[in-house]
Amino acid sequence: MLSFNLLLTVCLIYVAGLFCVAFLAEKNAKRKKLGFFSSPLTYTLSISVYCTAWTYYGAVGSAARNGLEFITIYLGPTLVFIGWWWLLRKLVRIGNTQRITSIADLISARYGKSTTLAVIITVLSVIGSTPYIALQLQSLTLSFSVFSDGFAGQDPATTSSLTALWAAVGLAAFTIIFGTRNLDSNERHHGVVSAIAVEAIVKILALIAVGLFVVWGVADGPNDIMSRIQPQIMQSQDIFTPRWVTLIFLSAAAVICLPRMFQVIVVENSDEKHLSMASWAFPLYLFLMSLFVLPIAIAGLDILPAGANPDLFVLTIPLTQNQDALAMLAFLGGFSSATSMVIVAAIALSTMVSNHIVLPLWLWLTLSRSPTSEDVRTLLLRSRRISIAVILGLGFLYYQFTSGTGGLASIGLIAFLGVAQVLPALIGGLFWQSSTRKGAIWGITAGFILWAYTSFLPSFEGNFLLSQSAISNGIFGFEFLIPSALFGVTIDDPLVHATVWSLGINTITFIVMSMISLPRPIEKVQASQFIHIFDQAATSTTLSRQTTSEELHILSQRILGHQTTQKLFNKAARTQGKLSGQLPDPTNDFVLDLEREFAGSVGAATAHAMIGQIASGEAISVEDLIKVADETAQIMEYSARLETQSKEIEQTAEQLRQANAKLRELSEQKDAFLSQVSHELRTPMTSIRAFAEILRDEDHMGKDQISHFSSIIHDESIRLTYLLDEILDLSFLEHGKVQLKLSFTKFDKILKRAMNATQTLREQSGAEIEIPYNLKNLVIETDADRLSQVLINLISNAIKHSDAEKPIIRFKLEHFEHTVQIEMTDNGKGISAENAEIIFQKFAKLSSEQGAGSAGLGLPISREIVRNLGGKLLYVGNNPGAVFNIILPHSISPLLDPAATIEPAD
Amino acid sequence: MSEREDHSSDVLPSSNQNEDKPSLAQKRNDLAALLPIFGVLFFATPLISTITNDNPSGIGGTAFYIFSIWALLILAAWFLARFMRGDETRKDEAE
Incomplete structure (x- = not known):
């Protein structure tokens, strides 16, 4: 039999080895030469943190008690991983682009960077994980106790308590050293991940080694094993039960929603391509982990005395067969399972606690006074270290209070259901545009309360909050409030009952509240950024912010540290085309980049709040939304x-x-x-x-x-x-510069003037002019001199170009609503079509006759005069002599309004 | 939503690809999306009991069924991952 001291020594050497691996990885990460440490294989192995001591030891126990049921815990994650194209790919892409630090951060960022949501999920995660951590401590102490049994002079209870305490302290130390060494903007922990990858190898090797030993060492091959099956394992009923489906579903949900799983899958992912390897390699890992579970259980039940704890078969079979080395390996496997889970869970939870509870609280406290000297980095690191210690302390306390009760055994699945309450909000957030913050808050809260009432509190068996009578008879004796049969719904399996109630009500509340509430603008922006993450190259939000580079610089130094800040600001200055040493302009792009960097350290909600504290312009206008929300x-x-x-x-x-x-x-x-x-x-x-x-x-x-x-x-x-x-x-006339002497004048007066001017011409040619009486009496407002000029021109033209023996010129008047039309016809042969086109042109030389003293400007001038008088001078054709129409307004004054233009419209 | 996606794929056509490449990649993606549905079908529907209940060897037969399907799924996922990765590296080289 192995001595306890030897075991302890090997354990310490193993831990020292892990320290070395972690240290080496950190050192290489600093030099950016990660090699193996950032390979897809390491990534896949780190995901195996899913297999805790509960599954390492407990799977065999479960197989010994319930047959194949243990396998569901592995099938759920298998389905999620082979279906990575659906969900994990999107999660990882969002995690990388938005610098997501935890599951609480993801949900809060999706629903408008809501602090309330982040706090709720953080609290939920801590409550769900603490018993789980206690379970690991229990496994550790149980496995130690196997070796310390018969160790004289010690009280077993004290020994196990001490073991648990030391384990908790040791794990806290390791986690603090490698988990909070520095604030990485991506929240990645290369050291821890590498150590966990090594542990993953150890635990699978250990389990396979024990399995091989059982099948070919203890038994005589697979057939021999199968022939030794005990009746209690035999499949007595249909394997497809509600519990079977529920377990597959819960384990699938848990592999996404458990804080530690989210940490290794999304946060620690450095390259999206690693997922494609993990998509088959992680299911393969699970496959190998579960391959020998059934044979070990069968062999254990067969060769070990009745009453032996099936949870420890992995250890006790090699021990009873005097295979000390194998037993040691099996122990290290269990040790690895427990420690890796606790370390990653502590890191994930401490990140959540410090980012979503401590920092917002500090921010709120310093909101009134301008925060000047406080260093956010120091604050964050300190709060994380304290959180780790507190979380492990809680786990230890939980273990202390519940050890001895059977409550711990089922706590793994209860924790699964607890964290699964995040699932509706998560899935809705990734695929449903209309889901809102209100819906998420109410859904998660409702699910959380129901989970606590139907599953979590009853697991204490009357020792915590709910009394034993309340559990069996309902609170205050109300039968419809019996936790295992809420509102008379009787489902045989309490886990299925709790799952249906909590997740059902959660989902319904989430959907209904999302439907009846409206998303805030920032939620819409985030929703489209999350849902259409693959559609967008780089969405440029156009929020206008008012801040100075100095303020940003100070804030950045406090969060990211001097070196990183310097690097970031220099880079930004270079991109903006500034000299080194100058601060970059606080453009929207720069502020958004900075916020994303901050988010990597303090979470999206806090980063947003911190930037918002110094940069105004939070409100997003509808125009902004239209611009940013939808790339298409x-x-x-x-x-x-x-x-x-x-x-x-x-x-x-x-x-x-x-x-x-x-x-x-x-x-x-x-x-x-x-x-x-x-x-x-x-x-x-x-x-x-x-x-x-x-x-x-x-x-x-x-x-x-x-x-x-x-x-x-x-x-x-x-x-x-x-x-x-x-x-x-x-x-002058053409440019409208002519001065008109306007007055209401009787047309007779104007005509007389024209008659006088053309007297000689008329007498020489013997021309006759017929003027109707109504025309003589016409009174219009016009420039008499100018109008008579037009008449003179027209009359003399008619006489000059007339070929008749005795030229006769007839005038005719017609009234219209606003205008009068004076028609002048002569008895000549009219104007030929060829000439008709050019008579109003300047210097037009009519093809045949050309009177001396005529420069050919008469008609153009006349037309311009009439135009200036607000009318039109038109040549309308031959009848058979030429017919000219002078159209004039009754009154010209309204037309001289500068706004009105005088345009001849012929 | 599908309309929008169609539109965006119109706007941003995949570059440096032969005519048949995008459709082939699309088929692979569809297959990758189908894989978990097959998994659910074989593991979490009454299909599992109809198949295993006919098996007289009890738990051994059921275990054999589950592990076989499981192995097949892993194999399929491995194939798809290999092809998809190959596709990506080819694309990188082309660029």
């Missing part, structure tokens, strides 16, 4: 904007083209006009020059001749002046 919407919005832009550009280009064409046309008109003007000016100038030269050179000229030539020069000058006046006049 962004892309669509962007493309829509592009479309509008390109349409606008097209329109602008079209307008520019039109403007360009118009400008070119105008420029051509101007050139033509200039050449025509110079041509028109040239003719009189030439004759003036010629006659002036004659006057100058000819000495002997008669007086008559001189006077004749001078009068020609004079006439030409007048014509020139007249022409220039006309051009000037037209230019």
Whole structure:
């Protein structure tokens, strides 16, 4: 038989070895040369922290008592891992991108970085895990007691208490040393993970070794083992029972929701690809762990005396067969199982406690006064160390109070159900957009209360809160409150009963509360970030914040430490194109990055609160939401904007083209006009020059001749002046710069003036003008001089271009609502179609006749005058002589309003 | 939601892939998603009792059934993981 001291020595050497491995891994991690320590194999092995002492020893015990039921605890995780594509992949991606530090952090971050949720889940996790830790201490002491049995002079109870205490202290020391050595921004613990990977190898080797020994050492091969099956293991009833399904479901939920499992699977994951190996390697590990459980149980029941504790068969079979080395290996396997679980659970829980309870509390306390000197890092590390000690202390106390009662045996499954209360909120958070913080809080709380009432408190068997009578007869004697038959629902198996009630009510409450409450803006943002984690490259939130780089720098130094802060800020400054040494601008991107870094140390909710404390601009507007919440919407919005832009550009280009064409046309008109003007000016100038030269050179000229030539020069000058006046006049009229002398005038007066001006012409041609009586009496507001100018022009044109023997010009008046139309018809042959197009053009030379003294500006000027008078001058065709219409407003004043433009609309 | 996903995959087509590659990868992903459903079907539905109850060898037969299915699932997961990883490394190389 092995001596207790030898056992202790081997144990200490083993622990020293673990210390070395952890230390080596930490050292390599610092040099970024992790190699094996960050391989997918290490990752997979670290996940085996799922197999605690409860499963290492207890599986055999369970097999000895209930046959194949033990296997469900392994099948659940197997299903989760081979289905990693569904859930684990998403969890790990979110964990890595959002710097999630724990399951409480994940849920709180998903539901708008809610501190309340984080606290609830932390409390739930601590309550659920403490008995579990106690269970490990019990396993350790039990396995020690196997060796110390018969150790003289010691009271067994004292010995086991002492063993448990020392185990707790030792584990606390190891955890504190490697779990809280520093604050990693990713909350990864390479040392611990490596040590756990080694332990994982030890425990599977130990179990397989014992199994092989049992099958081929004790028995004579598999067939011999199967022939030794005892009747109590024989499958007496259908294996598919509600309990079977419940256990598979609970173990599947636990592998995700247990704080320590979340820690190793999500938080400690450094590369998403490791998951693809774990997807088959971890189920294989579980497969190997359970392969020999049944043979060991059968052999134990067969060869060991009746009454031997089946939970310790793994140890006692080799011992009774005098296989000391094997027994030692088996013991180390159990030792590894217990210690690795306790270490990881303590780290996970201490992170949760310090991030979600201690830090928010400290933040709340320092909210009023500006926190200046406190170092968050020191605070965090200290609170974590204390938390670890407290958690292990709680485990020890729990063990002390419950050892001796049978309560511990079933606590593993009860803990599973406890942490599974997080599941609805977790799954909802990852896949259901409308789930809200309220739904999560109420669902988890309701599930937690029901779990405590139907499962957790009854497990104390009347020693804690619920009395024995309350458990069996219902609280206050109300029968519908019996914990194992709530509201008369009788399900034989208390675990199934508790699962149905707690998770059922939890899920229903979660869904109903989510439906009737509205998510806050930040929840919507987080929801879309979590649910569509694979769709988004890098979502840029556009929250506007007001803070300074100095404040951020101070805060960052306090949380991340000097070195990391320096590195981060320098990097950010470089990306922003600043010189080294300068602080980067507090842009949104930078602040968000920083918040994510903080989240790695203190959790999302606290990081958010800390940033929020110094950076205002928490409120997210609806516009912001539209921008950030939905990447697809962004892309669509962007493309829509592009479309509008390109349409606008097209329109602008079209307008520019039109403007360009118009400008070119105008420029051509101007050139033509200039050449025509110079041509028109040239003719009189030439004759003036010629006659002036004659006057100058000819000495002997008669007086008559001189006077004749001078009068020609004079006439030409007048014509020139007249022409220039006309051009000037037209230019004024065209630009609307002409001064109108407006007054209400009788049309008769205007006509008389025109008649006078054209008297000579009329008399020479014998022309006759017919004016109706109503036109003579017409009174309109207009510029009489200008209007008579138009009439003169039209009349003289009609007479000049008339080919009739006796030109007759008829006027006609028509009234409209706001305007009058004066129609003028002559009896000539009309204007040819060819000429009709050009009569209103400047310097238009009609193809046939051209009267002397006409520069071709008469009609353009007339049209401009009428336009300036608020009307239109139109040539409407031949009947058979030319017909012109002058359309004028009754009153021009309202049209002169600067807002109204005068545009000829023909 | 499916509409949105379709849309995003339209916007971001996988690069450097042959015509048949994305569909093959998609099939593998679908298979990976199906695997746990098979697991549930064989382990956590009455299927397990109909198969094992016919077996006269009792617990041994049931254990044999469970361990066989389990091994098959692990094997399938291993195959899928291998292929998916191979696919990823190929993609990395292509990039």
